Amino acid sequence: MLRKTPLVVILGSTATGKTRLSIELANRFNGEIISADSMQVYKGLDVSTAKATPEERSRAVHHMLDICDMKTRTFTVVDFRDAALPKIEKLLNNNKKPIIVGGTTYYIETLLWKVLISSNEQKDHYKMDSSDAYNQMPFEDIMKKLNFNNVNLDDNLYLHNALSKVDPVTAQSLHPNNTRKIRRALEVYIQVGRPMSEVLEEQKSSKGSSYLGGPMRFEHVILLWIKSDQAKLNARIDRRIDSMVNDGMLFEVRQCYNLLKISGIDPQRGIMQAIGFKEFLPYLEQYTDESFDTEITEFIRKHGGLTGQKKFIVKNRISDALKLLENCLDDLRLHTKQYSKRQIKWIRNRLVSTKGRNVPPVYELDSTDAETNWNDNVFSKAEYIIQSYIDNVETKIKPAEKKDHLASSLNMHVTHFCDVCNRRFVGDLDFNVHMKSSIHRKTVEKHRKLAAAKINKQSILTQIVYSIWNFCNETRKRIFSNFSRK
Ligand SMILES: [Zn+2]
Known part of the structure; x- marks a missing residue:
């Protein structure tokens, strides 16, 4: 099909200006925004997940925000892919530009490459229930469908044994405590009717695929990577967290915490373990009196943040709570910075250092001086790159040079066994990673x-x-x- 409407993907770590650029490009190119963020799909937590504000949403259409209720179910990457792909297709068919933006890297990856089990396979093999019905199904029922009775979801060994029966290859490669991956493998088995190891193996060996997974879904894709000097980025993260507290983060975290608690959700699992939530658990659990939240928020508003405010904390009703909260915020700052480094590493390893993979060009934009040079360094360049692509003319701005990834020359179709750990690995890459x-x-x-x-x-x-x-x-x-x- 002759369709040169490019899919624009905005990558970059947290606090680099992704939201800003996405709205500006949507306005400029008749686009709509597809958010790829594993926390923003949930209702609530608007401030702490840095969701586009009502004002920002009035400037461009946003998809994939607030589509799931966190107290009734967990939204998976498969849910995301199945909901987002039809929206992208529809936009492309209506000659609108889908602009994918978000920090959840594997969400973006599942939209660009066939790295997960496809919907068609689901339909072919999963005849008993529609995939929607499956998605609504509690995990316990899935286990019952596999004829595992007396299901004990808290018993890691139980789940691992269950997986060993239906998919021994995957089970051997996973530690019994890795419940998230074990559950995922069991879900795939009930969805597709075949072991996950078998399906993944097939994808890796299909046409256009590489050591990282299956082939690309779309022909016309532009990747824009907003980079920023890490020191400046860290300072921006600190300021952002201060303003989040100012904007009432404490109230919404409390609200979600209460909701989840009423629903009997264990604070040590699932969504409560997400960054931006887990850090507050010590405070939320120790200080249940909500009037503290109000007093603390007022204090922070009055003093313009909590960073470096220790000397202002005089001995009063909330001083201990403030100290505890300050520790929570320190953790949040640290975890957010670590997360931003992980995001960058992902872009580098899976997109730039990847000669073996079919990857669209990645254009780097520098938002270090966003406060003064946003337009020249970020927006105008992005605009020029996209317009050149549409007009089919060569750009003066060159994409990032692709580098060899250490894994690109490795054999992905051999099986290794580690005698020491008694585990099996498919492909050189996984085995090498394990050995280190x-x-x-x-x-x-x-x-x-x-x-x-x-x-x-x-x-x-x-x-x-x-x-x-x-x-x-x-x-x-x-x-x-x-x-x-x-
Ligand atoms: Zn080993």
């Missing part, structure tokens, strides 16, 4: 200690035998010499 992993090193160390203890035990035994033999020998000599003296 801390879990492997720890297991090796454990075995070494056990072996050393064994040797030690043996040598103690040898010493005892030797001493007894020595003692007897000495005694014999003494007796003998006594005799000879006589």
Whole structure:
């Protein structure tokens, strides 16, 4: 089909200006925004997930925000893909530009490449229920469908054993404590009717695919990567978190916490473990009096943030709560910065360093001086790149040079077995990663200690035998010499 409406994807870590650029480009190119963020799909948490504000949403159509209720179900990457792809198709058919923007990297990946099990396969193999019905189905019922009764969802070994029965290859490659992946593999089995390992293997070997997964879905894609100097980015993250508290983050986190608690959701699992939520649990659990939230928020508004405000905290009703909250916010700052580094690493490893993979051009935009040079450094460049693509003319701005990824030359169709850990791996990449992993090193160390203890035990035994033999020998000599003296 002759369709040169490009799919525009805006990548970049948190606080680089992705939302701003997406709205400006939507306005400029008759586009609509597809949000790819695993937390923004839920209703609530508007401030703490940095969702587009009502004002921003009035400037451009946004999809995939507030589409799921966090107390009734968990939204998966498969749910995301199945909901977002038809929207993209519809936009492209109406000659509108879909602009994908968001920080959840594997959400973006599932839209661009066939890295997960496709809907067609689902329909072919999953005849008993429609995929929608499946998505509504509680996990316990899925297990019952697989004829596992007396389901104990809190028992990690139980789930691992269940997976070993239907998909031994995947089970062998997963630690029993990795419940998230174990559940996912079980879900795939009931969805597709085949082991996940088999389906993934098939995708990796299909046409146009690489060591990272299946082939691309769309022909015309432009990737825009907004970069920023990390020190400046960190300062921006600090300021953003301060303004979030100012905008009432504490109230909405409390509201969600109460909702989830009423629904009997364990705070140590699922959504409550997301960044921007888990950090507040110590405060939420210790201070249940909501009037504290009001007083603290007022305090922070009055002092323009909590960073460096320790000296202002005088001994009063809320001082202990403030101190605890400050620790929570410190954690949040730290985790957000770590997360932003992980996001960048993903872009580098999976998109730029990837000669083996069919990847569209990645254009880098620098938002370090966003406050003063946004238009020149970011918006105008993005506009020019997209327009050149539509007009089919060469751009003066060159895409990032692709580098070789360490895995691109590796064989993905061999199976390895780690004797030490007793685990199986498909492909050189996973095996190499495992051999360098801390879990492997720890297991090796454990075995070494056990072996050393064994040797030690043996040598103690040898010493005892030797001493007894020595003692007897000495005694014999003494007796003998006594005799000879006589
Ligand atoms: Zn190992």
